[in-house]
Amino acid sequence: MKPGRPPSSRYCDYHEDTRHTIEQCYQLSNLIESKIRKGHFIHYIEGQGQVHQRQDDIIADVIFGGFAARDEDYTPNIIRGHQDALVITAKIGTNAVKKILVDNSSSVDLLYHHALARMDTGDRKLDNTHSPLYGFTGNKVKVVGTINLPVLFGTLSCQVWKIVKFHVVSATSSHNAILGRTTISALQAITLIPHLKMKFPTEFGVGEMCGDQTVSR
Template sequence: MTFTDEDAERIHHPHDDAIFITLLIANYTTRRVLVDNGSSADILYYPTFRQMRLRRNQLCLVNSPLVGFGGMKVQPVGTITLPVMVGSYPQQITEEVNFLVVDCSSSHNAIIGRPTLNSWKAVTSTYHLSVRFLTEYGVGQMQGDQLATRECYLAMLAMNKHV
């Protein structure tokens, strides 16, 4: 899997933007999903969980906290396994993803971390704001949404002002 200069033409450069994509999670179109190669877990934020009309009794309890940057600990509400579809037909895959559900403020809705990126055999390019992955029908791709990335960043800054 390779990325070319042509793949970067739709991106405003220079940038240091994160990769935000849209995924179909449990038949729910989920925007503002952060692709995070540095995350050892896949995260679903509780407000998104509620918007998906899932019920708290569907969660499995988990006792180990998440430890974030700077040592901050967050106790997950629980875990849930949901089908996630990535890509567009025919270069798409659907896999079950085990999400940790956390109830804390965030400007995005979910995080796809290394467990899922590895199961997809995904390759990410922050320069191209793109994720590529193998499918039965060739290489699939999810293009990051640069506008959503910048909106999330501004929303996070606004949230931090009120803390």
């Protein structure tokens, strides 16, 4: 169990965490499903290297309480077969911020200075720092400072607030912010790019954020 966690009847051996049980662990579910599709567990199946489905087998698209992507999981009205990025709208503090790129390749969360200048952050102030960031090609990006802001993820009953440490950068971009692996991991989220969705566990069920295909183009 992770230190600092209060006692709980719930425990996930995979994550070594008390926020959910292993039966509710959808990340483990997806991992098992992926390995089954790749034939990693073929030696557990009867036959000579062939996968046989017995007549009494029950086919389930959910394992251990997780979820499998189905047609109804597609964001409504998207054009399928696309290669668009996942761009969402989220509430940052009291601000509804559009054009937020969800980027698994980014190691930090970014907020562009032009967006911050138009936001109401209350008494939360920018912590000045001058350590630069470096892009994929090695180019240096000037960091104006960092700021911790609450971000609301999900819709209606399946919502969760997270405090996100944004690195504020002074650069030109079509996006207002970028959510990287730091926040994706904190949410225990998975991104479904073909479906233009991000899904994550909440206390009340699976939360999701839908992408805006029009904006991402």
